[in-house]
Amino acid sequence: MSLLVHHLWYGKDPAARLFRALLLGPSALYRSIAAGRLLAYRSGLISITRPGIPVISVGNLSVGGTGKTPLCAWIASYCVTRGITPGVILRGYGGDEARVHRILVPQARVVESPDRAAGVLRALEEGAEVAILDDGFQRLDLARDLNVVLVSAESRHAAPWTVPAGPWREPFKALSRADFLVVTRRSAPASEAALVAERGIGLLGAERVGQVCLAISRLEPLGGGQSVDPEELAGRRVLAVCGIGDPVSFRAQLASFEARVELMARRDHHSYNSRDAGRICAIAPQFDYVVVTLKDSWKLAGYLDGMREKVLVAHQEIRWEGGLDDFRRCLEGTLAGVAESEVRIRDL
Template identity: 40%
Template sequence: MQAPGFWQHPPGLRAALLSPLAALYASATARRLRAGPRDTVGIPVICIGNLNAGGTGKTPTVIALAQHLIARGCTPHAVSRGYGGSLEGPVQVAQGAHDATQVGDEPLLLSAFLPTWVARDRAAGARLAATAGADVLLLDDGFQNPALAHDLSVIVVDAAYGFGNGKVIPAGPLREPVGTGLARADLLLSIGPDAAQEDFADRWGGLIDLPHLTARLEPLPTGLPLAGRPVLAFAGIGHPEKFFATLREMGADLLRAEPLSDHQPLTETLLMRLQREAKLLGAQLVTTEKDAVRIPPAFRQSVMTVPVRLRIHDTGPLETALSRILDRSPDI
């Protein structure tokens, strides 16, 4: 989804003209969330969602929480809608047996870290995960989906982009109003560098009446240093420029950056063009972990992947929330 530029600016004429449609969208979301009792599956369900349409950092958050839960002795499974995949599920993602066209790039990436299920019917996927041995469920997205009861809801937001112009689709980037969404959540997690976190707090702090965690994405060492290395980077994530900024911070000589749309298929034609251009520039092709799972096998050897992990600055509120739903004392 390519977001209109005006979504990131203070509300103007276009946002005002679209306000009646935005009100209808917000009303439809509210009606859907009021529909009937939600299913429960007998194990705690942690929803990692957002208020914004598009990427905010949910996938690295799911990975970080999975690793946190595993360190506490839990057996987490993830359930995802499988955006961009052809399978409706419920089906457990299997590395080597499924590809991104079947299950979506995010579930395929998640399956390298914890058992992951693709299910358009999230409640059905959750029941299968519980039957298969999960003792806690990580729901990748689904904050606005009424099918499944949540024991803990974490809203993820990109600190640099915040909640855009604060308006609901199509007048802005939001699935529901900020105040309405945060009132239903348990934790807010903003992701970004210190300067972005300060700007986010200045603009949106007045609406935040729940525990607020801050975090940043940090690249993992790969054994192939990028400092001074000429690279041609491509990324099909929510905000590709964040990946390009990370490469510059790592000291890479970024000769060219090709932003792609989120989840964009990496076709043979596209990759052959990028390969030819990289060869002409004498550059190394570089991409993200999420993009890498969409690369056809024939091209994987020529593309370097730069993995990142989420570092939460103060995990105290998270530990408290997890202890409440897992009925355990904090392990800190």
């Protein structure tokens, strides 16, 4: 989301509050349509596709980055360690997230398709034994064996309304459809994540709620070479460039290393062009480093050839802070269906 939208949804000033109040009507309409859609699927008025392999959905309740892609990659990597070939199915926005998945888990079959059911079938044809849906909670047309939902600790301070008056696709009570809640945090303190987790426990129970920290683990030069320890950013001037769902948290993550950070944010999945590159190159001499996300790095690489040594790519990792054993049990229960699905496929 853009910084303006972030301010309008999270801001406490009179202008932001007025903006939200003016959009409460459209917000109520959106919520009614979503509820009607859910009822249509539950009543059987709209059919649900049931593929021949286990399906794990990773989704969220809000607009903006909550860490779906890192968690999908974590699950895919877990499958690989179990000798199971994962398929990662995503809508596809210019190929940025698909490329990230291929980098993080080369063994995965990554399929981009707005039609998720068709995407799962394609992944199956390519050898996938389990399907992982990146951003699948609202995709009610596809049956799933494990429904994982992410809620960020940072979203606790957002307006409580559904879009467009707030960032929520569905109200918090929609978590009752989930099998497991993962509370994520980037810049929020662990105490904030614990408060969100407590709310989730009230709906799902303690054994179905986990907490993770999405942390910058290393910085790699865009042109290749030795990684830079994030701690080396301390006291340095850093230009953070990103086109992601939560640019504010990206800035806060870099600032946590005591860097002096200036943010150049674009909308999520932004396609960079020569004009963007010109702006970056014009102000880059004022900074010690330019730090970009992995998702943005390949889109910027062709434009920043002359300053590859100065541009660092931030790599994020998931650090579990609670609920890992419970989450593994849920995964194992789902992956046990891989052998059963192989029998069904052979019988077709």
